Amino acid sequence: MEAIKKEYWKDKANKALGISPEDARITKSYLSVAFIAILVGGFLGLLQGMNRAGILELPVWANYYKVLTAHGLLLVVVLSAFFTIGYFYAGLSHSLGGLLPKVRKMAWIGFWMKIFGFVLAVIPILQGDASVMYTFYPPMAAAPMFYIGLVFIVLGVWMLAFGAFINVANWRKNHKGQHIPIISFFATGVFVLLFFGSLPVAIEVFYIIPWAFGWIDTINVMVSRTLFWAFGHTLVNIWYMTAISAWYVFVPKIIDGRRWSDMLTRIVVIALVIMNITGGFHHQIIDPGISESVKYMHVFMSLAIGFPSLMTAYAMFAVFEKTARKKGGRGLVGWYKKMPWGDVRFLAPFIAMVAFIPAGAGGIVQSTNQLNQVVHNSMWVVGHFHLTLGMTVVMTFFGVSYWLVPFVSGRVLTPAINKLGIIQTIVWTVGMVLMSGAMHWVGLLGSPRRTSYSTYFDNATALSWDPYLFFLAIGGTLLMIGVLLQVYAVFNMMFFAPKGETEFPVAEEEEDATPTPMWTERWGLWIVLMLTLVSMAYVIPLVDFIVNAPPGSPPFKTW
Amino acid sequence: MHKAEKVWLTLSFGMIIGFMLITGYQAFAKDMGPPSYGERIDPQKVDETAPFDNPGITQIGEKEYEVVMTLQVFSFTPNEIEVPAGSTVHFTMTSKDVTHGFQVADTNINAMVMPGYISKITQKFDKPGEYLVLCNEYCGAGHQMMGTTITVK
Numbered sequence: 001m002e003a004i005k006k007e008y009w010k011d012k013a014n015k016a017l018g019i020s021p022e023d024a025r026i027t028k029s030y031l032s033v034a035f036i037a038i039l040v041g042g043f044l045g046l047l048q049g050m051n052r053a054g055i056l057e058l059p060v061w062a063n064y065y066k067v068l069t070a071h072g073l074l075l076v077v078v079l080s081a082f083f084t085i086g087y088f089y090a091g092l093s094h095s096l097g098g099l100l101p102k103v104r105k106m107a108w109i110g111f112w113m114k115i116f117g118f119v120l121a122v123i124p125i126l127q128g129d130a131s132v133m134y135t136f137y138p139p140m141a142a143a144p145m146f147y148i149g150l151v152f153i154v155l156g157v158w159m160l161a162f163g164a165f166i167n168v169a170n171w172r173k174n175h176k177g178q179h180i181p182i183i184s185f186f187a188t189g190v191f192v193l194l195f196f197g198s199l200p201v202a203i204e205v206f207y208i209i210p211w212a213f214g215w216i217d218t219i220n221v222m223v224s225r226t227l228f229w230a231f232g233h234t235l236v237n238i239w240y241m242t243a244i245s246a247w248y249v250f251v252p253k254i255i256d257g258r259r260w261s262d263m264l265t266r267i268v269v270i271a272l273v274i275m276n277i278t279g280g281f282h283h284q285i286i287d288p289g290i291s292e293s294v295k296y297m298h299v300f301m302s303l304a305i306g307f308p309s310l311m312t313a314y315a316m317f318a319v320f321e322k323t324a325r326k327k328g329g330r331g332l333v334g335w336y337k338k339m340p341w342g343d344v345r346f347l348a349p350f351i352a353m354v355a356f357i358p359a360g361a362g363g364i365v366q367s368t369n370q371l372n373q374v375v376h377n378s379m380w381v382v383g384h385f386h387l388t389l390g391m392t393v394v395m396t397f398f399g400v401s402y403w404l405v406p407f408v409s410g411r412v413l414t415p416a417i418n419k420l421g422i423i424q425t426i427v428w429t430v431g432m433v434l435m436s437g438a439m440h441w442v443g444l445l446g447s448p449r450r451t452s453y454s455t456y457f458d459n460a461t462a463l464s465w466d467p468y469l470f471f472l473a474i475g476g477t478l479l480m481i482g483v484l485l486q487v488y489a490v491f492n493m494m495f496f497a498p499k500g501e502t503e504f505p506v507a508e509e510e511e512d513a514t515p516t517p518m519w520t521e522r523w524g525l526w527i528v529l530m531l532t533l534v535s536m537a538y539v540i541p542l543v544d545f546i547v548n549a550p551p552g553s554p555p556f557k558t559w
Numbered sequence: 560m561h562k563a564e565k566v567w568l569t570l571s572f573g574m575i576i577g578f579m580l581i582t583g584y585q586a587f588a589k590d591m592g593p594p595s596y597g598e599r600i601d602p603q604k605v606d607e608t609a610p611f612d613n614p615g616i617t618q619i620g621e622k623e624y625e626v627v628m629t630l631q632v633f634s635f636t637p638n639e640i641e642v643p644a645g646s647t648v649h650f651t652m653t654s655k656d657v658t659h660g661f662q663v664a665d666t667n668i669n670a671m672v673m674p675g676y677i678s679k680i681t682q683k684f685d686k687p688g689e690y691l692v693l694c695n696e697y698c699g700a701g702h703q704m705m706g707t708t709i710t711v712k
Contacts, residue, residue, distance in 0.1 A: 139657055140698075221658065221674055222673070222675070286671050291597065292587070295593060296587075299579065310571035311568065364578065369585075376660075376695075445665075448662065454704065456706035461664045549675075550600060553602050553603075558632045
């Protein structure tokens with residue numbers, strides 16, 4: 001009886017809350033920027049794919065490395081961050097009874113700071129003064145304006161993180177003894193990671209700026225590189241965590257099922273928050289100046305993140321099977337026929353999940369010392385993150401857009417757009433599988449990443465890579481078609497689809513779910529544990545880099 | 560928690576631990592760990608610092624060679640290396656400017672070469688042929704031209 005009543009109220013609340021026009025405008029703005037970024041960034045990606053395939057020589061003003069820097073920044077920093085923020089702010093607004101006026105203001109300040117920072121960073125890129133890639137490793141030095149732009153982007157992110165914390169804290173004050181609603185729990189985890197993960201890169205950039213201006217002569221190359229990766233890998237895991245929040249919270253509702261155990265879901269979030277930042281070190285496995293024992297300890301730190309992911313893998317397929325069996329699905333695997341394959345809101349995230357099986361396995365390969373040495377900086381790595389970010393994360397984002405955009409726009413998903421979405425999903429899947437498959441393979445053969453088309457003076461080995469690299473052009477073309485379809489769908493749903501009410505599809509818990517213990521809410525403790533782990537991982541190498549530092553490096557402009 | 564899930568999580572945990580054990584065994588017992596040499600150098604005085612004041616290849620034993628190499632935009636010095644088949648080659652490298660990568664296709668040679676640090680990596684070349692050496696860390700406008708070969712006869 002109690003359970004039924006509780007659910008009734010939750011259902012009521014779900015319907016009534018909707019989203020206020022002010023909060024909807026925030027999400028719409030963030031999503032618009034995200035999808036414009038994928039339009040431009042995707043086109044730049046196509047140019048590179050054509051170049052690597054050897055069928056397009058880029059003109060001087062659109063130099064390969066300039067295009068690649070912009071492609072990385074647009075997709076890794078703009079698309080993912082803007083989507084994540086728009087998505088979670090809609091979740092916060094919906095589940096916490098609206099954003100506080102103060103927080104709304106912070107969301108806008110953060111929005112314009114990020115845009116301003118991005119414009120500052122892009123100007124030197126376009127002028128050819130910042131072809132330093134998204135990793136900007138010193139002693140390559142871009143124009144100072146590039147770094148100042150990055151500072152504003154980080155400050156903008158912090159604004160959003162603190163906005164989220166204020167809203168959640170306010171809700172907790174007014175709802176003593178209750179659990180934070182699940183989507184806000186995910187949001188809290190993501191913003192905690194965004195804040196703490198971007199601290200190291202903020203320190204790095206503040207250290208680079210005086211050096212880029214010439215106020216200090218030299219820089220410690222290893223310290224800046226290590227600070228970068230403490231951020232760089234956390235960032236990609238943040239997008240992954242955003243994607244799995246949709247799997248745990250929304251996908252079950254879309255297939256008419258129930259949510260996976262609330263307690264285990266929250267434990268996955270906590271584990272990802274605590275263990276994430278230290279994973280970045282595996283980008284430095286073949287660096288000099290770090291002892292093998294430190295590297296070995298870091299293998300464990302990286303592989304540990306695999307555990308919550310394996311928990312997720314089980315959870316998702318368990319939810320699918322249970323739901324399908326309830327609908328009459330039979331047989332060991334025959335139940336899959338009962339899944340709503342024709343619904344893009346399910347199909348896209350489902351393929352995203354399947355993609356994470358090889359993607360996660362590839363990740364384990366890369367974070368393991370000896371295996372990393374085989375693939376480090378090869379095209380394999382590019383294939384890996386197109387599988388993880390380009391499929392697992394971005395396809396989930398696409399799937400989410402088919403209900404989130406109508407929800408914030410007061411419109412509905414029409415069968416026609418759903419059909420378009422299905423086609424888009426198939427085009428994208430084929431494009432990504434071809435492209436990232438070829439990248440993995442040619443990477444194993446030795447083809448390097450971040451290198452424009454080269455035969456290395458007609459070297460036979462390099463020439464033998466060409467047939468594989470041709471798939472980059474085929475895949476890239478399909479992906480560009482996918483981008484166009486997706487961007488069309490998003491703006492159609494935002495401005496032209498028929499008006500109506502779209503649900504914010506938060507799935508319910510099982511009726512017989514065991515109640516989640518309150519200790520899961522101890523965020524202070526999780527942050528302390530996270531910082532402890534970060535110290536264990538980074539104090540020894542960083543102190544060594546600083547105390548035993550070689551003479552520093554002056555800035556170089558090598559492009 | 561379901562029994563099936565417990566089994567799954569135990570297997571997952573076991574798999575990760577298995578990975579760790581194999582990696583540790585290979586790294587510490589079989590000496591297959593990644594290049595991790597720790598010596599430092601002044602990146603602005605590479606040309607005056609031994610052994611980089613005299614880069615080149617020297618025979619240090621029967622079928623054993625040492626290659627002292629500097630990497631700079633966009634070349635390797637020395638850039639023509641020739642050894643007989645079955646030779647073990649020890650590479651000692653550093654960068655004179657930005658961060659480079661040293662990779663030899665069809666082998667497991669892969670090391671970051673950074674200013675201020677000396678990188679060391681060893682490889683036995685059994686099969687005769689022409690091996691492609693390339694820089695695999697973006698280092699500037701001519702990065703794609705930074706390649707050479709090792710000839711094994």
